[in-house]
Amino acid sequence: MFGIIMFLFSSCVNNAPEVTADAPLTVTPVEVTGVTDSAMNDYIDISAVSAYLEKSFVKANINGYVEKANIKLGQQVGRGQLLFSLITKEARSIGNTVNKLDPNFKFSGVSVISADGMGIVVQVNHQKGDYVQDGEAMATISNRNSLVFLLDLPYELNQIISGNQNLNVILPDGVELSGMVSGTMPAVDSLAQTQRYIIKVNAKKDIPEGLIAKVRLTKSAHPKARILPKSAILSNEIEDEFWVMKLINDSTAIKVIVEKGIEGAGSVEILKPIFSKTDRIIKTGNYGLADTAKVKIQKKP
Incomplete structure (x- = not known):
């Protein structure tokens, strides 16, 4: 009886799976970038309508x-x-x-x-x-030379018009016209609380009357903004917290909370923290990475 028990015990030991080392951690391939200094403007787009004054x-x-x-x-x-x-x-x-x-x-x-x-x-x-x-x-x-765009500006924004005597008028087809404020009406719409400004443009083609365009007004200028590509900025679902993945060595990235400034077409101003130009920030492959993630830097071809 004792022999049978020993035989069964020996068989179980021999058939037991071998204990292996821990599975290797997942390593994510990424591309990195760094902060750059560039001029950025905080602007607002307001609709304007074309008209012939004469x-x-x-x-x-x-x-x-x-x-x-x-x-x-x-x-x-x-x-x-x-x-x-x-x-x-x-x-x-x-x-x-x-x-x-x-x-x-x-x-x-x-x-x-x-x-x-x-x-x-x-x-x-x-x-x-x-x-x-x-x-x-x-x-x-x-008179084709009397073409203007009529801009109805909310009165609370009238202080920024003085810094936008020269501005851009963007047509629906993407064409941009250079323009300047040539006059204003001395009255405010009592319902909309807007004041009308007359914008003279330099058009090289005939523009129909009643065309709705966008006038881009600069609210503030940041001549030396510290920026990152938009792809480097991550956020939560309700977009009230933003962060980047920063490399602390060649294979490890950590989560760093950031405070955004103004945004451009493909870049974002970073107000806090103040990154140095030697800091490496992940711009692709960062989505879904946990804090202190293992990564592998991909070299550009």
């Missing part, structure tokens, strides 16, 4: 019929260009008869209307054959 109205100079209309919507016209030809009702009925009686009289009863200046036709009210009265508006021409 519009001229083409008016009839007699009572009569439109004999010719050399004008159409969207047409660019020059100073002195013929737009309309008008003929009186009497001239239409008796003009040919008078000329037959006396060819030297050369009676026509036709009056021409020409453009007073250069511009774009934005409205046409009458066409050939229409009857018009003296002084009646026949068309509207916008």
Whole structure:
């Protein structure tokens, strides 16, 4: 009986799994970066609407019929260009008869209307054959050089406009126009509490009236901001805590809480702590890393 027990015990010992060393820790491949000093601006984008301040109205100079209309919507016209030809009702009925009686009289009863200046036709009210009265508006021409953007600025931001006399106007298609504040209206909208500013732009192409663009106003300038790439900044789910993973040696990264400043297109200003330019911060491979993580630096090809 004792022999059987010893045999079974010996078999269990022989079949027991061998005790191995602890499994190696996970090593995450990462890429690192460092802080750099660069100028950054804290700005705000506010909508503005395009408008032509100068519009001229083409008016009839007699009572009569439109004999010719050399004008159409969207047409660019020059100073002195013929737009309309008008003929009186009497001239239409008796003009040919008078000329037959006396060819030297050369009676026509036709009056021409020409453009007073250069511009774009934005409205046409009458066409050939229409009857018009003296002084009646026949068309509207916008002066293309009078293009501006109207910015309705909340009054609480009026202090920053003095530092933004030269600014950028960003169109919906991404085109940026340089502009400057050329005037302001001496009144505030009682409901919206906004004050209207007139922004003159240098446009190399025709811009339609009523186009909504963005005007970028600088709130504050940081000429020597200490920045990191956005990919290096991690946060919790509610984004009330931010941190980076900093290398303390070639294979270990620790979690460091940071305080952010302003943000740019792909970078973030770091206010605290003050990193040195020799500090190595993980920019890729940092997501999900625990504090005091094992990492392996990937060399750039």
